[in-house]
Amino acid sequence: MQAAIITVGDEILIGQVIDTNSAYLGQKLSEIGIQLKKTFSVGDQHNEIILGLSQALNESDIVFMTGGLGPTKDDITKKAIADFLGVELFFHQETFDRIKRIFDRMERPMSPSHNDQCLMPQGVHILKNSMGTAPGMLFYHQGKRIISMPGVPYEMKSIMEEEVMPILRAESPNVILHKTILTCGVGETTIENKISDIVSSFPPNIKIAYLPALAQVRLRISGIGQNESELQQLVTHYTNLISDRISDVVYGYGETSLEKEIYSLSIEKGLKIGTAESCTGGLIASKLVSVPGSSAYFMGGIVAYSNDIKINILKVDKDTLAEHGAVSEATVMEMVDGAIEVLGVDMAVAVSGIAGPDGGTLEKPVGTIWICAGSRHHKVTYLLKAGKDREKNIEIASVYALNLLRKFISET
Amino acid sequence: MQAAIITVGDEILIGQVIDTNSAYLGQKLSEIGIQLKKTFSVGDQHNEIILGLSQALNESDIVFMTGGLGPTKDDITKKAIADFLGVELFFHQETFDRIKRIFDRMERPMSPSHNDQCLMPQGVHILKNSMGTAPGMLFYHQGKRIISMPGVPYEMKSIMEEEVMPILRAESPNVILHKTILTCGVGETTIENKISDIVSSFPPNIKIAYLPALAQVRLRISGIGQNESELQQLVTHYTNLISDRISDVVYGYGETSLEKEIYSLSIEKGLKIGTAESCTGGLIASKLVSVPGSSAYFMGGIVAYSNDIKINILKVDKDTLAEHGAVSEATVMEMVDGAIEVLGVDMAVAVSGIAGPDGGTLEKPVGTIWICAGSRHHKVTYLLKAGKDREKNIEIASVYALNLLRKFISET
Structure with missing residues (x-):
C-alpha cells in the first residue's frame, strides 16, 4: 500500500509554520509498513486542493490531508473534497450535538461559524477528535481512501492514534514490531561501522533505521512477519546482538530519555x-x-x-x-x-x-x-x-x- | 512570478527529518513578493524526482530543489535533472579544484565519491556554496528556471543569501521593504482587534503578517513599490502607528529577542x-x-x-x-x-x-x-x-x- 500526504494552509507556504505533521505521519506509516511516496503542501485555494487530491490519488492508495478544517472562512478543505468527489455538504447533527456539549460545559455560546464545522461531504465516515471540535473524515473513492484531519498537531495525532492506526493495523496481513535502542556519545557512522556485520546478517524481514539527534542516535529495529511470537523472538535476538556490541553507549530502550533514566535511577x-x-x-x-x-x-x-x-x-x-x-x-x-x-x-x-x-x-x-x-x-x-x-x-x-x-x- | 519547492530525500518521507527548508524558502520568497504555490517532498527515486519536476514546472515559473546532492550513492538529484533536461553530465574541473583545496587545507585525502560531486548536468550555472562541497545549480528551461541546492540547511541558506536572493531582487521591478515589530504577552487575536482600523486603512501595497510563537507575536509590515524613499516613509508611518497603539506590549524591532534586549540594556x-x-x-x-x-x-x-x-x-x-x-x-x-x-x-x-x-x-x-x-x-x-x-x-x-x-x- 502506498500513501501520499497533502498539508493545506497558506501559513505553511509563507513559512509562518513549519510542517511537522508530515514527519509525524511519515514515521507512523513507516512503522506499519506503508510506503509514503510523496508529500505536498498547498495553499488555502479550492482549485489547488482539488489538483493536489487528483495527483495524489493517481499515485497512491491512501491520501492523508491535514489542515483547513477550522471554523474560519480560510478553511475550505471540506468544500474542496465535496467538489472533488462530486457530492453535496450536509448538516451532521451528531457533530453539532458534540460541539454544543463542549461549549455548554465551558459555559460559552457557540458562534455561527461553528455551524459550518458541522457541514460534512456526503459519504463521510467520521473519525472522532477527542482533542478539539473538528472531527476527522474518511472517504472511500474508486477503491482508494482519503483521510482528512485538522492541522493542529495534537488534534491530528489523537485522531491518528485513536481512530486511523487501529484501522490500518487491523487490515495489515502482517505483524510489524519495533524495538528502539537509545545511544549517546558517538555518531551514526561509528555505530554503523561497529555493527555492519550484524546488519548484513539480517534476514530480509528485519530492518534498521538510524534516527540521529545532537550527540544521540536512536536505532530502530523493525520486523515484519505473520507469526507474532516468532517475530518477537527474531527482533529481540537482533536487538540484543546490537545492544551487546555497543553496550558502552546504550542507555535505554523505547520511549525513554536521559532525563527520564536519571529520574528513575535516582x-x-x-x-x-x-x-x-x-x-x-x-x-x-x-x-x-x-x-x-x-x-x-x-x-x-x-x-x-x-x-x-x-x-x-x-x-x-x-x-x-x-x-x-x-x-x-x-x-x-x-x-x-x-x-x-x-x-x-x-x-x-x-x-x-x-x-x-x-x-x-x-x-x-x-x-x-x-x-x-x-x-x-x-x-x-x-x-x-x-x-x-x-x-x-x-x-x-x-x-x-x-x-x-x-x-x-x-x-x- | 510563481514558485514551487521540491525537497528530495527518503529521510523526510519516513519522518527521520523534519523539513525546515521549505518554511525558510517560503519566508524568503514571500519577503520579495514571489508567490509559493506548492511544495513537494519526494524520495531518493529517479522517476519520482523527474515526475515532481515536470509537475512543478507545469504550475510555476521557478522551481527550488533541495537535497540529493551529497557524495553518497543515494544522492541522485543531478542525474535526474540531467535526464529531465535531456542532457549529459560532465566533469566540472573548477568544482574539483575547489573541493581539492578544501581537503588540502584539512590535510585529508579526497575520496573517489567526491569525484562524483564534480559531475554537473550540461548547461549548469554554478551557485557558490561557501559552507560545503556541493555547489548549488541554476538551469534555464523553456523560459523557466530550476534551482537545485544541498539539503543541509546552513549550506542551502548560504547559497540562497549569497547567490540566489541577489539575482531575484535585482530582476524585480519593485522595491520590497519590511519592518518587524516584536511583542510579548498578548495573543494574535487581541493584537489584530486592537489595530484592525489601522490595517483597514492600509493602501493596497502595504501588508501585515502575524508570526506567532509561545507568548510572543512578531508583526511584519511589508511594502512593495517603485520609489524606495517614498516606500520607506510609508512603511515607517504604518509601523509607528501600530507600535504606538500597542506600545505596552512592544519590546523591539527587527532581529532582536528578549534575551538580546536584556543583554543590551544591562x-x-x-x-x-x-x-x-x-x-x-x-x-x-x-x-x-x-x-x-x-x-x-x-x-x-x-x-x-x-x-x-x-x-x-x-x-x-x-x-x-x-x-x-x-x-x-x-x-x-x-x-x-x-x-x-x-x-x-x-x-x-x-x-x-x-x-x-x-x-x-x-x-x-x-x-x-x-x-x-x-x-x-x-x-x-x-x-x-x-x-x-x-x-x-x-x-x-x-x-x-x-x-x-x-x-x-x-x-x-
Missing part, C-alpha cells in the same frame, strides 16, 4: 541530585526539571557563570582557578563538591567550558568543555572537544553531562 | 543581573546565556527547586513559605532579594509556580505562576495563569519572566 536508589553549571547556564537543570515529578529527587542547582559565584557559593578554591583556569578538570571537580555541600545533595554534575564564539585560546580552543559527575568520595570527569557553534556546544555539553551523571548513578 | 546601564528559579528550573538562565558575550552582565543563578534551597541559599523566610506557600507573591519577592544578596548582583528575576501535571489545588491550580523582577529597593510582580501542559507552562513562564525583567531594567 528515585530507585533514593538519591538527591543537584547541578553546578557554568557554560551550559542552567540548561542541564531545565532538562532534568522537564520530567514531571522531578522534585522528588532533583533539589536544585547553581548557575555559576561568573568566577565570583564559583568561589563564593560553590567554594571553588581561588588558587585552583588561578592555576588551572575556570575551564579545567580541577575546577569542575571542586564545583561538584561545592554543589553537594551547598545544595545538600548526594551527587552532582558540573560543567565548565568555552562555548564560544569568543574566549578560546591556543591551549583551550572554543569547544573545550570539562564535565564532572560524582559524590563526595568518588568522581568521574570527561573532556568534551566540541565545535565552534555556541548553541550546539551548549546543547551537546548538556547531553554529555546528563549521560555522565546517568552512568555515575547507575554504577553507584 | 550592558548600557552597567548592571549585573542574576536569576532565582523554581518551576522554570534554569530555563531563564539558559536563555540569557544563549546570547554570546552574556558573561559581561549575567553573573549566574540559583535553581531553587526544593524549599530547602529557597530557605538555605536564597534566605526565603520559613514563615513566608508556611504562611503564603512556595507559589506566592511574597516568596518570589524574597527570592529576588536572596538572589541579589547571594549572587552579588544589582537586579534579579525570580519565578515560582505549579508547572503540572500534578501539584495543583483548588486555590492554586496547575498553571499558577508568580514572577518577580527587581532590585533591592524596588520590585514588580506578575501572576501568570497558564494552562495544564507542563512543557508549555515552563516555556511561557520563562518568556514572561524575561519580559518582566526587560521592562524593569528599561524603566530603571
